[in-house]
Amino acid sequence: MTTPKKIETYAVNTWCPGCGNFSILTSIRKVLANLSNEGFDLHRVAMVSGIGCHAKIVDYVDVNTFYSIHGRVPPAMTGIKLANPDLTVIGHSGDGDAYGEGVEHLIFSAKRNIDLTYIIHNNRVYGLTTGQFTPTSPTGFKGRSTPMGSPEEPLNPIELMIASGATFVARGFSGKIKQLQDLIRAAIDHKGFSFIDVLQPCYTFYDTYNFYRERVYEFTGQEHDASDRTAALAKAGEWAYREGERIPIGIFYQVERATYEETLLRGRIPVKLSPKDIRPVLEKHI
Ligand SMILES: Cc1ncc(C[n+]2csc(CCOP(=O)(O)OP(=O)(O)O)c2C)c(N)n1
Ligand code: SF4
Ligand SMILES: [Mg+2]
Numbered sequence: 001m002t003t004p005k006k007i008e009t010y011a012v013n014t015w016c017p018g019c020g021n022f023s024i025l026t027s028i029r030k031v032l033a034n035l036s037n038e039g040f041d042l043h044r045v046a047m048v049s050g051i052g053c054h055a056k057i058v059d060y061v062d063v064n065t066f067y068s069i070h071g072r073v074p075p076a077m078t079g080i081k082l083a084n085p086d087l088t089v090i091g092h093s094g095d096g097d098a099y100g101e102g103v104e105h106l107i108f109s110a111k112r113n114i115d116l117t118y119i120i121h122n123n124r125v126y127g128l129t130t131g132q133f134t135p136t137s138p139t140g141f142k143g144r145s146t147p148m149g150s151p152e153e154p155l156n157p158i159e160l161m162i163a164s165g166a167t168f169v170a171r172g173f174s175g176k177i178k179q180l181q182d183l184i185r186a187a188i189d190h191k192g193f194s195f196i197d198v199l200q201p202c203y204t205f206y207d208t209y210n211f212y213r214e215r216v217y218e219f220t221g222q223e224h225d226a227s228d229r230t231a232a233l234a235k236a237g238e239w240a241y242r243e244g245e246r247i248p249i250g251i252f253y254q255v256e257r258a259t260y261e262e263t264l265l266r267g268r269i270p271v272k273l274s275p276k277d278i279r280p281v282l283e284k285h286i
Pocket of ligand 1: 051052053054055070093094095096097098101121123125126127128129134
């Protein structure tokens with residue numbers, strides 16, 4: 001039997017005590033342990049991270065991992081998936097990583113509907129570089145780069161992903177760990193681009209625990225039709241960063257569509273092809 005403990009590594013954890021990243025780590029280990037106990041070979045998992053506090057997660061999970069560069073988790077995942085579509089590829093980014101430096105890669109992965117699971121540790125701050133604002137920081141956020149308060153409106157990643165073509169779009173909260181595990185499992189099971197924005201308080205530079213605890217509410221498929229794009233966008237717009245609003249967490253949108261690798265590779269597995277056989281495939285599409 002695989003327990004979450006069995007997929008720990010020897011690396012010393014350097015996150016601050018109280019960091020929301022711990023719940024995401026616990027959740028992914030639990031989901032992978034469950035998959036393993038159902039007969040899934042964990043050697044078929046490839047986990048990719050960007051740069052930031054979130055990125056250290058790849059040091060703490062004993063599967064194949066790849067520490068990429070800032071904002072480039074989607075291209076790294078795409079390369080892995082296209083080389084070997086038999087792999088289950090899971091990415092972790094921060095809000096700066098995914099919505100700042102890497103936003104164009106995020107949009108194009110969703111547009112292509114490549115079969116990846118992408119988990120964003122959205123603490124709404126640059127954690128590792130000690131507290132600068134990000135695209136999801138609130139208006140007026142006072143950080144190292146905005147000492148007078150950020151004048152910008154934050155972006156809504158859920159709306160962005162639905163508009164970009166992602167076929168699975170969810171939001172979780174690191175303080176609701178059971179639901180977070182269910183969301184991660186559903187995202188992995190979904191065939192296509194699966195995106196989860198996880199509200200993850202940064203205890204040291206932007207402590208939002210109480211803010212979220214007072215406002216988040218879970219919704220299920222019984223209360224919301226996730227196949228309805230208009231309903232999904234309406235639900236995504238419920239939290240527009242205004243006072244008094246509640247914050248929905250759950251699966252906003254989920255539909256089926258052909259994946260990029262199905263269309264491109266049509267069952268071929270490039271790592272198992274000889275250079276002679278892969279050439280015509282590449283020449284046809286590139
Ligand atoms: C191309 C590039 N730009 C800037 C940096 C510096 N840098 C390292 S981590 C980081 C912020 C990470 O913030 P986020 O993605 O939100 O992750 P967190 O630390 O909050 O988990 C920045 C700007 C870098 N490493 N590479
Ligand atoms: S700086 Fe923030 S995000 Fe980074 S480990 Fe500490 S609490 Fe977590
Ligand atoms: Mg961050």
